[in-house]
Amino acid sequence: MLKMARWSFLANEDKMNFKEKVALQDILAEHENQAICYSMKEEMIALYEFRSYTRLLRDGSAGLKLH
Numbered sequence: 001m002l003k004m005a006r007w008s009f010l011a012n013e014d015k016m017n018f019k020e021k022v023a024l025q026d027i028l029a030e031h032e033n034q035a036i037c038y039s040m041k042e043e044m045i046a047l048y049e050f051r052s053y054t055r056l057l058r059d060g061s062a063g064l065k066l067h
Contacts, residue, residue, distance in 0.1 A: 009038055012045070 008016075008024040016024065028035040 009034065009041070013042070 005023070005027050008020060008027060011020070013021060013024070024038075028038060
């Protein structure tokens with residue numbers, strides 16, 4: 001079951017439907033190590049978005065080179 005759930009770990013939770021979120025929570029409840037890794041991934045995404053937003057406010061760029 002865990003091998004088939006790879007997509008759940010990679011997808012952003014805000015893009016999941018209710019059924020997918022429930023399935024993810026069931027998997028995370030059963031597998032502590034994967035829950036820790038998933039939590040770390042979500043924190044990294046949040047930190048990156050925060051840094052990019054701060055940079056956007058500071059100098060009008062989110063870290064991307066615009067042509």
